[in-house]
Amino acid sequence: MPNKPNHTPSFDLTLLPPAQQQFTILSDTHYMLDCGDAPLEFASRRKQSQRAGAALHLAAQLDSDFTVHLGDLIQEYPDTPDFEAALDKALHQLEASGLKPQLVAGNHDVGDKADPTMPSHPVTAEILAQYHRRFGPSWYSFSNGPSHYIILNTQIMNTPLGVEQRAWLETELQKHDAKRLFVFLHLPPYLWDPAEPHLGHYDNLGQPDRTWLLQLLSLHRVERLFAGHVHFAFCDRLGSLQYTIVPSTSFTRPGFGHLFTSAPAPEQGRDDAPKLGFYLCRVFDDRSDLHLIRTAGETDFTATQLITRTPAALQGAALALTLTHPLCPTAEVPLAWPSVIRQRVRNDYPLLAVQEIGATSVRVPWTDIEDTLQRERLQYLRGAGIAVQAFVPFDDALDLHHLLDHYPDCADRWEVQTAGEPMPDTTCLDLLADCSRRTPLSLSTIVPGERIAGKQHPRTRLGFRLQELATLNELLTDRELILESALCRIDAEDDPWTTVQRFTALPPLSHIRRVDWLLTLPSRDDNAHARLAAEALFATALLPDTQLYVDPILDLDRTMDIAHGVLDGLCNPRPIFHALRCLNTLLYAHRKAWVPEEREEKGVRILVLRSKEHVLELLLPEEPVGWTSASQRIYDLAAGTVAVDTDKVLIAGPSLVYS
Structure with a gap:
């Protein structure tokens, strides 16, 4: 492994489970020669070399067994006058970072795919030979422990230059068929599905080699396939093959901004900096986990970033989400350069965010189970360790058996919502008793007519109130019916910490196995949301096996009630996202029988969880305040960073002190 710089580590991986091995994947760094004062089409081009350098230095500080660069080291093409000069400087930048990555050949490194509509020349035998002389073969493999890695x-696929590689790959996969296999490409085989058109499509692999490759990888049970080129993140699953398209560290691509309902990101979508980053892959006996390292276009990293667990390593954690928006919106990128056809694409950012935040469950309307695309993407989440709870309003005509018959094993739990009145009537109780033999059931409620200050029209309440739970339990007791869960809401004006403690003081609910919680974000105040959600999640540590469902997942900006979500309209994280992501892992890693306390210090409200061995203190400042952290770890939750044994840190949002 490369030598690491001798300063404060840039990453804290101490809360992650031990892995067999780990490796880093980055892509499309696009070093660009300094053009001085010359006019540029996009101003962010002046930043991309610095962004690439910072990301390379950051990646070098991860304790990885190896790194793979998925291609496009430079901005120039092989047929441009400055190609060699740019390549020299890019390699110098790479060497200065301390990284020695395995390299994948990209279109900026050797030339475009064999398609006469592409913006630059295809690979020639001369250019390919030059690449091989400088870097070695452009197809090769290596082993590390129980895994085998193929570049x-x-x-050169779909050309005579690719014939040798094709024969080599068939032999290579056969030779290492008993190992866990990982494959790395530059061009993605596809964006939407394996049958999408390729001629005129800038972002996929042509035929017939696309079909040949995917069938071959499936035949040999390849575990993961990584590709770059697109500068956006996408993902899919083909059988057991997990397919990931890795973002760029340097810039995003215009065109894909049509995936979002908000205004475009800066520079026509080319400078959507929060999406920039790279991946850390950690390999275990039974799975491999991906962690997105967000660089967000920054060029100076001084704080230590907390790397948090994936849902597969958080089973039993409380954090969950209600999908107010579809998990998988879709769009067609218009016919615009560099493609000459429309490109059908999924917006995978909500799905990726659900995994990154560490949610272990999502609530969705039953219509998502009926919708083919949404159902397929929900099954993707289930494969990643995220449970699906489908909710459906009750009326006398509801045929839940029909849903269970038509969509077997498509949801982990079904939630029936009483409508109009909170308590279930006899018909509803009959349905619950009948269907509870087939599937775990949850109960919630839809109650219109709630008066809200400042609103012209009454609003609709979702979820039970705390004081209604005892009556519900009595009804269930009379019917000798035990529910998997009931959903209780935390109102915006309520104090989650106090609400949960009031719940723990209630008599036991004999016929409700657990109570889950609904938290709806009430405003456009990001700091207030981060504090509210952190308090609610912290409070759930007092309850075994509960779930906290937070919504909206995306901003509501054109509805009767507007509010910021966990993600903004471009599907980029708001402060609440990182606050929940970090706190969820911290609470899971330090699971104890806690005793709650509360105090105030320096004008800051402090919630405390105390056990015999540990103390967790959640600081909820409304204004920035200095805090001493000697012999303690202070986690700035919204920033996703940690300070250890420093004299003083500035606390500007919800923070956790561990001692």
């Missing part, structure tokens, strides 16, 4: 050159 391919997609730019």
Whole structure:
């Protein structure tokens, strides 16, 4: 492994489970020569070399067994006058970072795919030979422990130059069929599905080699396939093959901004900096986990970033989400350069965010189970360790058996919502008793007519109130019916910490196995949301096996009630996202029988969880305040960073002190 810089580590991985091995994947760094004062089409081009350098230095500080660069080291093309000069400087930048990555050949490194509509020349035998002389073969493999890793050159597929590689890959996969297999490309095989058109499509691999490759990888049970080129993140699953398209560290691509309902990101969508970053992959006996390292276009990293667990390593954690928006919106990128056809694409950012935040469950309307695309993407989440709870309003005509018959094993739990009145009537109780033999059931409620200050029209309440739970339990007791869960709401004006403690003081609910909680974000105050959600999640540590469902997942900006979500309209994280992501892992890693306390210090409200061995203190400042952290760890939750044994830190949002 490369030597690491001798300063404060840039990453804290102490809360992660031990892995067999780990490796880093980055892509499309696009070093660009300094053009001085010359006019540029996009101002962010002046930043991309610095962004790339910072990301490379950051990646070098991860304790990885190896790194793979998925191609496009430079901005120039092989047929441009400055190609060699740019490549020299890019390699110098790479060497200065301390990284020695395995390299994949990209279109900026060797030339475009074999398609006469592409913006630059296809690979020639001369350019390919030059690349091989400088870097070695553009298709090769290596082993590390129980896994085997294969690098391919997609730019020569579907050409005579790719014949040797094709024969080599078939032999290589056969030879290492008993190992866990990982494959790395530059061009993605596809964006929407394996049958999408390729001629005129800038972002996929052509035929017939696309079909040949995917069938071959499936035949040999390849575990993961990584590709770059697109500068956006996408993902899919083909059988057991997990397919990931890795974002760029340097800039995003215009065109894909049509995936979002908000206004475009800066520079026509080319400078959507929060989406920039790279991946850390950690390999275990039974799975491999991906962690997105967000660089967000920054060029100076001084704080230590907390790397948090994936849902597969958080089973039993409380954090969950209600999907107010579809998990998988879709769009067609218009016919615009560099493609000459429309490109059908999914917006995978909500799905990726659900995994990154560490949610272990999502609530969705039953219509998502009926919708083919949404159902498929929900099954993707289930494969990643995220349970699906489908909710459906009750009326006398509800045929839940029909849903269970038509969509078997498509949801982990079904939630029936009483409508109009909170308590279930006899017909509803009959349905619950009948269907509870087939599937775990949850109960919630839809109650219109709630008066809200400042609103012209009454609003609709979702979820039970605390004081209604005892009556519900009595009804269930009379019917000798035990529910998996009931959903109780935390109102915006309520104090989650106090609400949960009031719940723990209630008599036991004999016929409700657990109570889950609904938290709806009430405003456009990001700091207030981060404090509210952190308090609610912290409070759930007092309850075994509960779930806290937070919504909206995305901003509501054109509805009767507007509010910021966990993600903004471009599907980029708001402060609450990182606050929940970090606190969820911290609470899971320090699971104890806690005793709650509360105090105030320096004008800051402090919630405390105390056990015999540990103390967790949640600081909820409304204004920035200095805090001493000697012999303690202070986690700035919204920033996703940690300070250890420093004299003083500035606390500007919800923070956790561990001692």
